[in-house]
Amino acid sequence: MSQNHGKVWWTELMTHDVPGALKYYKAVCGWHFQPMPMGAGVYHVAHCGAQPVAGVMDMAMLPGMETAPADWFSYFAVDRLDKALEDTRSRGGSVLREPFDVPGIGRIAIVLDPTGAAMGLITPAR
Incomplete structure (x- = not known):
């Protein structure tokens, strides 16, 4: 990691x-x-x-x-966005917005954790 x-x-x-x-x-x-x-x-x-x-x-x-x-909205860095989305789904969360790319920023998805809290997951651009 x-x-x-x-x-x-x-x-x-x-x-x-x-x-x-x-x-x-x-x-x-x-x-x-x-x-x-x-x-x-x-x-x-x-x-x-x-x-x-x-x-x-x-x-x-x-x-x-x-x-x-x-509302304040937070984004958490993950090394592998696709893996993080798999883990989100398998652990009771859901994906609200499938991955999208923001040039120069990274690849982002919006999810709900198992408690219903929304957040962004991002694999930052290198």
């Missing part, structure tokens, strides 16, 4: 009020934000100093999430 396997790799705030969230986290955490245009809108990468620490996105960019409550 790599030394990244099992680590919290990334976290992002999904919210209906991006401007309010950016103001709040700037004041409370001292973060600054770099906008990153995406097909359906803008993703904001939060930085603590020079280190990227989180993302902030408008839930309107996510089909079916328009009325869901705001």
